[in-house]
Amino acid sequence: MEKTIDLMVEGGKATSGPPLGPALGPMGINAAQVVAKINEATKDFAGTKVPVKVIVDAKAKTFKIEVGSPPTAELIKKEANVPKGSGTKDKVGNLSFAAAIKIGKQKKSTSLGKTLKDVVKEVIGTCVSMGISVDNKDAKEMIKEINSGKHDSLLAG
Numbered sequence: 288m289e290k291t292i293d294l295m296v297e298g299g300k301a302t303s304g305p306p307l308g309p310a311l312g313p314m315g316i317n318a319a320q321v322v323a324k325i326n327e328a329t330k331d332f333a334g335t336k337v338p339v340k341v342i343v344d345a346k347a348k349t350f351k352i353e354v355g356s357p358p359t360a361e362l363i364k365k366e367a368n369v370p371k372g373s374g375t376k377d378k379v380g381n382l383s384f385a386a387a388i389k390i391g392k393q394k395k396s397t398s399l400g401k402t403l404k405d406v407v408k409e410v411i412g413t414c415v416s417m418g419i420s421v422d423n424k425d426a427k428e429m430i431k432e433i434n435s436g437k438h439d440s441l442l443a444g
Contacts, residue, residue: 290314292341294325298332298357301325307341314345321350328354335361356397359413362390373418384422384429387411388441404442408433 292310294301301307303318311318321341329337338355360372366389369380391398391407400406411433414426421429432438 288344288346290343290345292343294339294341295336296325296329296339298335298337299326299330300333301329301339311341311343314343315348316343316345316350321352324350324352325354328352332357335365337361356394359390359394359410360417362393363410363413363417363419366390367419369419372416375418377418378420379418381420381423382414384438384441387414387421387429402442404433404439407442 292307294307301322303311303322307321308318311321325339325341329339335357337357340353340355341350342353343350363382364371366386367380367382371379373379387407387410388403390410391403394410395403395406398406398409400409408430411421411426411429414421415430420426424432433442
C-alpha cells in the first residue's frame with residue numbers, strides 16, 4: 288500500500304524534521320535518504336519553495352519523489368527580489384516584463400492558459416494581488432497592453 292506525503296520545501300534545503308521525519312519513521316523508511324533525494328532533485332530551485340510528493344511503499348520499504356513546479360507567487364518573489372507580496376494595494380516590488388515571460392514559460396506546462404500570452408497574463412495577474420508592478424507600470428495596465436496586442440512580438444511562441 289502506497290502512502291503519499293505532500294510537502295512544500297525550500298529548494299535544496301529539506302530536513303528530516305517535521306513533517307517528513309515523523310511521517311517516515313513509523314514506515315521504516317530512512318529519512319536521511321529521502322531528504323538527500325529531495326535536496327538533489329530540488330537544488331535548482333534554491334531560495335524558492337517547491338511542492339514535493341514523497342510516495343512511500345511501506346511494505347517494500349521503497350519511496351519515490353515527485354517534484355512539482357514552484358507556485359507562481361514564489362517565482363515572482365524570487366525574480367522581483369522581494370521577501371513577500373504586500374497583501375494590500377501598496378507596491379512592494381517590480382518585475383521586468385522579460386521576467387514575467389520567463390516565469391510564463393516555466394509555468395506553461397502546468398497552466399490552464401492555452402498560449403504563452405495567456406500564461407503571462409496569469410503571471411501578471413498574480414503580480415496584481417501581490418502588489419508588484421511590471422516594468423514599473425501597474426500590473427493591470429500591463430494586462431491591458433497585452434490584450435491590445437502591444438507585446439505580441441515578445442509573446443509569440
